[in-house]
Amino acid sequence: MVTLARKPKVASRIVRDSSVMSGSPVVKGTRVPAMTIVAYLRAGRSDEEIFEDYPTLPVDGIKAVREWAELELGESLVETREPSRRVAG
Secondary structure (H helix, E strand, C coil): CCCCCCCCCCCCCEECECCEHHHCCEECCCCCEHHHHHHHHHCCCCHHHHHHHCCCCCCCHHHHHHHHHHHHHCCCCCCCCCCCCCCCC
């Protein structure tokens, strides 16, 4: 059995394709930029809120972004259980 010395560079569900969103990292199978989800998570948004705003995200999309952010950005984005209180505008 082979053991990897380190984790792969990029979570497999986050991809770059020059024909999709100008090559920005996106959640595979969508046009949702990974950095957009990172911004939501940094703002304290819950998974539920993110799925409400991005219904095309696959079920494991937010988890993939969290893993990608940790590997690529060195940032740990913890899951928020309760929806944040948004101000209606």
